[in-house]
Amino acid sequence: MKITEKGLVLKEVKLRESDRILTLLTAGHGVISASARGSLRPGNKLFSASGLFCYSEFVLHEGKTMYTVDEASPIEVFFGLRQSLEAVSLAAYIADIVQILSPTGAEAEKLLRLALNSLHMLSLEKRSPAFVKAVFELRALAESGYLPNLLACGNCGKYEEATFFFDAGQGTLLCGSCAGEAEKTPNLNAAALSALRHIALADDARLFNFELGPESLALLARATEQYLLFHLDYPPKTLAFLKTVL
Ligand SMILES: [Zn+2]
Known part of the structure; x- marks a missing residue:
């Protein structure tokens, strides 16, 4: 089955002389792997669109273990x-x-x-x-x-103060005064x-x-x-x- 998806190249692994295995982030299929055969050969039609951090439109077909790139055209290469x-x-x-x-x-x-x-x-x-x-x-x-939860101090509900303590594990806040009482450093x-x-x-x-x-x-x-x-x-x-x- 063929699909057309826009994808960002997150990773490229060189395989043999001129092939690459790409890891793509796509909106419709999440993170997928795709083999881009011959894409490292200069002048290959996939060359410019399948480089690392390229955002391209890919035509892919589904294989047993991964997709294969049939066509690719660059949208943004972030030069x-x-x-x-x-x-x-x-x-x-x-x-x-x-x-x-x-x-x-x-x-x-x-x-x-x-x-x-x-x-x-x-x-x-x-x-x-x-x-x-x-x-x-x-x-x-x-x-x-x-x-x-960044709305307010988790203890007293205060929204604004000069300093706060952010608990990265809990994802919660304590205002400066409550942090002092809890022996936390803002x-x-x-x-x-x-x-x-x-x-x-x-x-x-x-x-x-x-x-x-x-x-x-x-x-x-x-x-x-x-x-x-x-x-x-x-x-x-x-x-x-x-x-x-x-
Ligand atoms: Zn507080």
């Missing part, structure tokens, strides 16, 4: 990613997380949109890699059914908390539309990474390297 080690390392991390979450159904469509928007921001250098990383980490989990300031709330709840179109100073971004980054690592079955292999370049 700018190759210009920066930080950007390409973060793209690899994003691809890694998508494969760990391995979304299906409506979640696959949401995660595909998030991944494409994140790569777009990186490729055009519209936001810093550290900023995109934090947004992706929290939003990917929120879209996968792990929305933290790990968010007001700006970092408002960024967390924005990332969890904003529309796709406005997701990256906020600004954050370096100190607040560092607090946000720590919170989103802890929350992500707590909820994944295993840590992304690409994280250690990413940390050496960011």
Whole structure:
């Protein structure tokens, strides 16, 4: 059976002289494997559309163990990613997380949109890699059914205060005063908390539309990474390297 699907290339594994096995994130079929025969031969019709981090339209047919790519045409190749080690390392991390979450159904469509928007921001250098990383980490989990409870202090219900404690394991908040009573050290300031709330709840179109100073971004980054690592079955292999370049 043949299917036509738009997909983002999350991974490519070279096979023999000129073949590649691709891992694709698609809206309709989630994460799938597809063999792209001959795609490493220069001039091959699949060459440009089946490279790593390409977003392309694929015509696939279903085989016993995986799909085979019959045709592919590039939609967006995110050329700018190759210009920066930080950007390409973060793209690899994003691809890694998508494969760990391995979304299906409506979640696959949401995660595909998030991944494409994140790569777009990186490729055009519209936001810093550290900023995109934090947004992706929290939003990917929120879209996968792990929305933290960021509304107010879980103890007294306070919505605003100078500092808050975010419990990454529970996905809950304590205001500065309640954190003090519980002997927890606050790990968010007001700006970092408002960024967390924005990332969890904003529309796709406005997701990256906020600004954050370096100190607040560092607090946000720590919170989103802890929350992500707590909820994944295993840590992304690409994280250690990413940390050496960011
Ligand atoms: Zn409180």
